[in-house]
Amino acid sequence: MKNVSKVFQTRRQTIHALQDINLNVPEKSIVGIVGPSGCGKSTIIRLLNDIIKPTSGDIVVDDYTYEAKIPADVIRKFGFIFQRPNLLPWLTLRENIQFPQKIVGLKGPEWDRVVDDLIKIGRLEDVADQYPSSLSGGMLQRGGVLRAMATRPEILLMDEPFGSLDDMLREQLDIETLEIWQKLEQTIIFITHNVREAILMSGKVYVMATEPGRIIAEIPIDIPYPRELKIIADPKFLEYERQITNLIGEIDLSTIK
Amino acid sequence: MVKQENTLYRIAKVIAPIIVFLIVFGGLEWAIGHYDVPRWLISKPSDTVQVLFDKFGEIWPNVWVTIKEILIGYVIGISLGISMALLFTSNRFAEKAVSPYVVFLIVTPQIILVPLLMLWMGFGIEVKFTAVALSSFPITMISTMTGVKNVSAHRYELMKSLRATKLQTFFKVLIPSAIPNVFTGMRLATIFATTAAVGAELISGNIGIGPQISYYTEFMQVDIAFAYVYMMMLISVLFYTLIGFIENMILKRR
The missing domain is CATH 1.20.5 (Single alpha-helices involved in coiled-coils or other helix-helix interfaces)
Known part of the structure; x- marks a missing residue:
C-alpha cells in the first residue's frame, strides 16, 4: 500500500450532508474524525465503504480512484467495525471471527491461522469456542474488532466502535485496539463524538461541524505511540482536549445563535 | 449451604x-x-386405565389413524407456512398485498371447510390431513414472517459491508435469525393440528379418536370414551413437547 488519500466533495442533495470534505489519511496511521451528532461522520465511513456513492468528488485508495463498480480487491482492503459488536448469536466466537472469510471465500490452513492469531492477539483463546451469549460485553467488542480483521484488511473503518459502552470499558478497549494496531499495522479511520477518545487513538484528528457537514480543523496529535491510558492526564493531552472541545463548542453556539 | x-x-x-x-x-x-x-357419567381414573389396557387392541388402531392424520397434515402445513412466509417477505409488495388476508386465515376456523373437503375428497384420511394442514399453516406462516421481518438491520449491514450475495445473506443471516420465530409458530401449530384432526374426524368418518369418543358416549360406555380422551391428551402433550425439545436442541447453543 502506497499513500492512501481520499478526497471527496459535496454530496449534493437537498441536505448537504457533507460539503467539500478533504481527508488525507497516511498509510498505517490512525485518523480520528470527531464532531457533534448529525455532522455526517458516519456518511464518510459509508462513502468509503461504498455503501453509498458521493454526489461529486473523488475517493482515492492507493492509486485507485473510486468508480461506479469497485473491484473486489479494493473492497477487500476495508474492514468494518460496527458501533455494537454485532456478533451472530448462533456462531461461536471463533466462527464469528472467521465469518467474513467464509463470505468472501477465503479458505485453507493459512486463513485458519489468521483466525488463530487474531484470537491470540485479542487474548480470547479460553472463550473462542463459546457462544456470544456467554461472553462479557468487552469480549464481544473485541470479537467484533477482530472479526473485521479476519480478511486481513489494510484499512479499518470504525464507526463509533465502542460508543455503547461506559467510559472505563471504552478506554480500555481503545488501548487494546492500539495494541492490536501496533502488531498488525493497518490504517485506521475511526469516528467518534468523544474528544478524549479521538486524541487518545489518533495520529491526526479531523474536527467536523454540522449543517452542512464539513471539516473545520485538522489537528495532528503529537504524542508518540505506544500510548497508555495515563496520557489522558498529560498536560499536552489536556491542551489538545481543550482546543478541540472549544472548536466544537464555538460551532454549537453559533448554530444555536 | x-x-x-x-x-x-x-x-x-x-x-x-x-x-x-x-x-x-x-x-x-x-x-x-x-x-x-354413576359409571355412565364419569369413569374413575383407575377404571379408565384398566379399560385402556384391556381394549388396547381395539383402541390403538383408531389412535394410530389420528396420529397419522396429525403428522401428515402438520408436515404439509408447516412446510407450506414456512415457504409462503419466505415468499411473501422476499418482496415488499407481495407482503403488503397479502398481509391483510393473513389475518382472515388465522381467525377463521378451518374446520368449517371440512364439509366442503368431504364433497371434494370423500371420507378418507385425505380430508382430515388436509384440514390439519390448513389449520397449522397460518400460525406457522405468521410467526415465520415476523421472524424474517425482525432480523436486525445491523446484521444486514454486516453482510453488505462484506459484499455478501443475496443467497449468502438469505442462508447465513436471514434463516438463522428467523429460526426462533419459526419454532414458536411450529409449536403453536401442534395445538391447531391436534384440534383440527379430531374436529375433522367428528364431522366426517367413523374411525379415529374423535368418532370413537362420540360413539362410546352415545352408548354410555364412558370408561372407553375416557380412555380415548387420555390417549388424545397424551398425543397432544407428546407432540408439543417433541417440537419444544427439537427447538431446544437447535437453539440451546445461543
Missing part, C-alpha cells in the same frame, strides 16, 4: 408436579367412589 438448597430445590421441582398429579387423580378417584357417581 447454597448448594444444598439447590439440590433440595431441584428435588422439589420434580416432586411438586407429581404431588399435584396424585391429588387431582387421587381426589377424582376417591370422590367418584365416595359420592357414588
Whole structure:
C-alpha cells in the first residue's frame, strides 16, 4: 500500500450532508474524525465503504480512484467495525471471527491461522469456542474488532466502535485496539463524538461541524505511540482536549445563535 | 449451604408436579367412589386405565389413524407456512398485498371447510390431513414472517459491508435469525393440528379418536370414551413437547 488519500466533495442533495470534505489519511496511521451528532461522520465511513456513492468528488485508495463498480480487491482492503459488536448469536466466537472469510471465500490452513492469531492477539483463546451469549460485553467488542480483521484488511473503518459502552470499558478497549494496531499495522479511520477518545487513538484528528457537514480543523496529535491510558492526564493531552472541545463548542453556539 | 438448597430445590421441582398429579387423580378417584357417581357419567381414573389396557387392541388402531392424520397434515402445513412466509417477505409488495388476508386465515376456523373437503375428497384420511394442514399453516406462516421481518438491520449491514450475495445473506443471516420465530409458530401449530384432526374426524368418518369418543358416549360406555380422551391428551402433550425439545436442541447453543 502506497499513500492512501481520499478526497471527496459535496454530496449534493437537498441536505448537504457533507460539503467539500478533504481527508488525507497516511498509510498505517490512525485518523480520528470527531464532531457533534448529525455532522455526517458516519456518511464518510459509508462513502468509503461504498455503501453509498458521493454526489461529486473523488475517493482515492492507493492509486485507485473510486468508480461506479469497485473491484473486489479494493473492497477487500476495508474492514468494518460496527458501533455494537454485532456478533451472530448462533456462531461461536471463533466462527464469528472467521465469518467474513467464509463470505468472501477465503479458505485453507493459512486463513485458519489468521483466525488463530487474531484470537491470540485479542487474548480470547479460553472463550473462542463459546457462544456470544456467554461472553462479557468487552469480549464481544473485541470479537467484533477482530472479526473485521479476519480478511486481513489494510484499512479499518470504525464507526463509533465502542460508543455503547461506559467510559472505563471504552478506554480500555481503545488501548487494546492500539495494541492490536501496533502488531498488525493497518490504517485506521475511526469516528467518534468523544474528544478524549479521538486524541487518545489518533495520529491526526479531523474536527467536523454540522449543517452542512464539513471539516473545520485538522489537528495532528503529537504524542508518540505506544500510548497508555495515563496520557489522558498529560498536560499536552489536556491542551489538545481543550482546543478541540472549544472548536466544537464555538460551532454549537453559533448554530444555536 | 447454597448448594444444598439447590439440590433440595431441584428435588422439589420434580416432586411438586407429581404431588399435584396424585391429588387431582387421587381426589377424582376417591370422590367418584365416595359420592357414588354413576359409571355412565364419569369413569374413575383407575377404571379408565384398566379399560385402556384391556381394549388396547381395539383402541390403538383408531389412535394410530389420528396420529397419522396429525403428522401428515402438520408436515404439509408447516412446510407450506414456512415457504409462503419466505415468499411473501422476499418482496415488499407481495407482503403488503397479502398481509391483510393473513389475518382472515388465522381467525377463521378451518374446520368449517371440512364439509366442503368431504364433497371434494370423500371420507378418507385425505380430508382430515388436509384440514390439519390448513389449520397449522397460518400460525406457522405468521410467526415465520415476523421472524424474517425482525432480523436486525445491523446484521444486514454486516453482510453488505462484506459484499455478501443475496443467497449468502438469505442462508447465513436471514434463516438463522428467523429460526426462533419459526419454532414458536411450529409449536403453536401442534395445538391447531391436534384440534383440527379430531374436529375433522367428528364431522366426517367413523374411525379415529374423535368418532370413537362420540360413539362410546352415545352408548354410555364412558370408561372407553375416557380412555380415548387420555390417549388424545397424551398425543397432544407428546407432540408439543417433541417440537419444544427439537427447538431446544437447535437453539440451546445461543
